[in-house]
Amino acid sequence: MSAISGRAPELVSKRHRRFAGPWTYLFLLPAVALFVVFIAYPIVWVLGESFFSLDRGGANNFVGLDTYLSVLADPVFWVVVRNMFVWGLITIPVQMIIGGTIAYFIERHTDAWRGFFRTMFFLPVVTSVSVISLVWVQIYAPYYGIAQEYLKLFGIEMASSPIGDPSTAIYALIVVNIWQWTGFSMLMYVAGIANLPTEVLDAARVDGARGLRLAWSVIIPMLSPVTKSLLLLGIIGTLQTFPVVQLMTGGGPNHASEVFGTYVFRTSFVLGDTGRGATISVIVLLLALILSIIQIVYLGANLSPSGRREERA
Amino acid sequence: MRRHHPAVNRVVIHVVLLLVLVLWMIPEVYTLSIGLRTPSQAFDATLFAWPLTFDNFITVIRDNPLITFFLNSLIITLSTVALVVAFSSLFAFACAVLNLSGSLTLYATLLTTLMVPMASLVLPLAILLKTFGWVNTYAGLIFPYAALGVPFAVVVLKAFMEDSPKELFEAARVDGCNAWQTYWHVALPLVRPALVFVGIWQFITTWNEFFLALIILTRDEVKTLTIVPMQYSGLYMANPGALFAILTLIALPLILLYVVVQRAFVRGLLAGAVKG
Missing domain, CATH: 1.10.3720.10 (MetI-like)
Structure with missing residues (x-):
């Protein structure tokens, strides 16, 4: 240490000569180039396109906010908003609670089996989502699916497939999503719990906090950075929802399970209405930005995997 | 007696975690199980069906790129x-x-x-x-x-x-x-x-x-x-037997890699x- 600090003045001058030459900006270049071409430019394009509309003659006319108004007047749009709201409101807390509980018991009460449990509960996350979707279609199927067969044992009768009924479709899809992503919440909490400072836990134990009391009044508050990251990731994840819905219901029946992903897909690629597709894309983007900013301002939430704080940034 | 509680607790917690895990793994097991069925059992509304056959896997590997x-x-x-x-x-x-x-x-x-x-x-x-x-x-x-x-x-x-x-x-x-x-x-x-x-x-x-x-x-x-x-x-x-054999094969590489x-x-x- 002393040797290094003894040379400090000399270092400062060397630093400017060797490390901060203009060529070091090349370190930033590849990432920035990717960002400009594949993220920033598409966003600018979609923003521009949302103000235009193709008329019957094929000419691209400036229509201002007309497309926005027509999207907002579309009842399907509001079904999508409601579905996304319900989706986030259910999946995020349920995944946190189940994932957090499993993580707590794995980390605090197992040793030899710890790695096994951590790995197994995470498997749905790494199972191809298209495989998962088709399996759950089969599970939910009337007559030959196992859901109706085994739920009968608990006195629950399912007359038809829950994904075929407009009133239950979205909830049936939410179940699939929770099943797939709880392992992710579990692993994030595992990292959080494994890294709790032992001194604090020991001090709490000396003060008589044990078991559930310890969990409730010490561990849960100390895990709040993880919870905040999961909330932020959960909201972005909700807006990302697409494959499960596309593959299991296609947004149906009669738009009952429509989400932003399927809405954009149908409008842009099935109906081929680029102007309208662009407008919906912009609305989704604005929504994501607004929700993220609200959280970052109010919760100081961060986006890193293990709940670490970005204090230096 | 008090001294035994932690050990008993540990066993109970392990058993409960295992039960939850078994429930959680049903969709994964079901995928494999349908892939291992003969055509006559393929539509049985059960998690397992016996006997097992590997015919579906052989067929789909042979017929598909x-x-x-x-x-x-x-x-x-x-x-x-x-x-x-x-x-x-x-x-x-x-x-x-x-x-x-x-x-x-x-x-x-x-x-x-x-x-x-x-x-x-x-x-x-x-x-x-x-x-x-x-x-x-x-x-x-x-x-x-x-x-x-x-x-x-x-x-x-x-x-x-x-x-x-x-x-x-x-x-x-x-x-x-x-x-x-x-x-x-x-x-x-x-x-x-x-x-x-x-x-x-x-x-x-x-x-x-x-x-x-x-x-x-x-x-x-x-x-x-x-x-x-x-x-x-x-x-x-x-x-469905062939379909789920393919689905199993599709999901397998990433699962194995993760393990x-x-x-x-x-x-x-x-x-x-x-x-x-």
Whole structure:
């Protein structure tokens, strides 16, 4: 240490000569180039396109906010908003609670089996989502699916497939999503719990906090950075929802399970209405930005995997 | 008596965790189970059906170019992982170690990507890739995936580099290393657990990406494993045994890979939190 600090003045001058030459900006270049071409430019394009509309003659006319108004007047749009709201409101807390509980018991009460449990509960996350979707279609199927067969044992009768009924479709899809992503919440909490400072836990134990009391009044508050990251990731994840819905219901029946992903897909690629597709894309983007900013301002939430704080940034 | 409680508790907790796990694994087990059935049992509404047969697996492997889809997935995923690890570590190094002026503004700009849902990008990306002539090419997925993956990797790597002992970078400078040599010989080895973590996570997300792949890949020769199940669900509608044998084979590579690398993955995750 002393040797290094003894040379400090000399270092400062060397630093400017060797490390901060203009060529070091090349370190930033590849990432920035990717960002400009594949993220920033598409966003600018979609923003521009949302103000235009193709008329019957094929000419691209400036229509201002007309497309926005027509999207907002579309009842399907509001079904999508409601579905996304319900989706986030259910999946995020349920995944946190189940994932957090499993993580707590794995980390605090197992040793030899710890790695096994951590790995197994995470498997749905790494199972191809298209495989998962088709399996759950089969599970939910009337007559030959196992859901109706085994739920009968608990006195629950399912007359038809829950994904075929407009009133239950979205909830049936939410179940699939929770099943797939709880392992992710579990692993994030595992990292959080494994890294709790032992001194604090020991001090709490000396003060008589044990078991559930310890969990409730010490561990849960100390895990709040993880919870905040999961909330932020959960909201972005909700807006990302697409494959499960596309593959299991296609947004149906009669738009009952429509989400932003399927809405954009149908409008842009099935109906081929680029102007309208662009407008919906912009609305989704604005929504994501607004929700993220609200959280970052109010919760100081961060986006890193293990709940670490970005204090230096 | 009191002294025995912890041991009893441990057993009870293990049993309960195992029961929850068994329930949780039903969809995975069910996939395999249907794949192992004879046509006459394929529609039985039970989790297991006996006897087991491997005929479905033999048939679907013989009749389908699964290896092509697998190689497509592998090429796209490995290329993306390589780009993300390289570009994000360079960027993180410039921010955390070189402290280039303006780099923090660029960092904040890059981070906004994390809030951009795929749903709002697919349409403009599809049109952009069409102008590039990149529809039905590997590059058409690799570059957008890398662009979407870099910001998260930068967050992780930048934090790791900031937490590394500064003396090491200074010592390298004193020894006459230039920026590139410091990056290559000091920074990269220092953050290796984070590079592994970022690489594995990028592998998982790229391998399973569905939305953009569905739109960009329309020709069979370039399709990835993740988007082929749909076409098989039509093809094998009347033969669930064959369909689920294929689904098992499609899901298997990533599951096996994760089981192999999970230790390194969790280690990276834990290390990230320790230094927070």
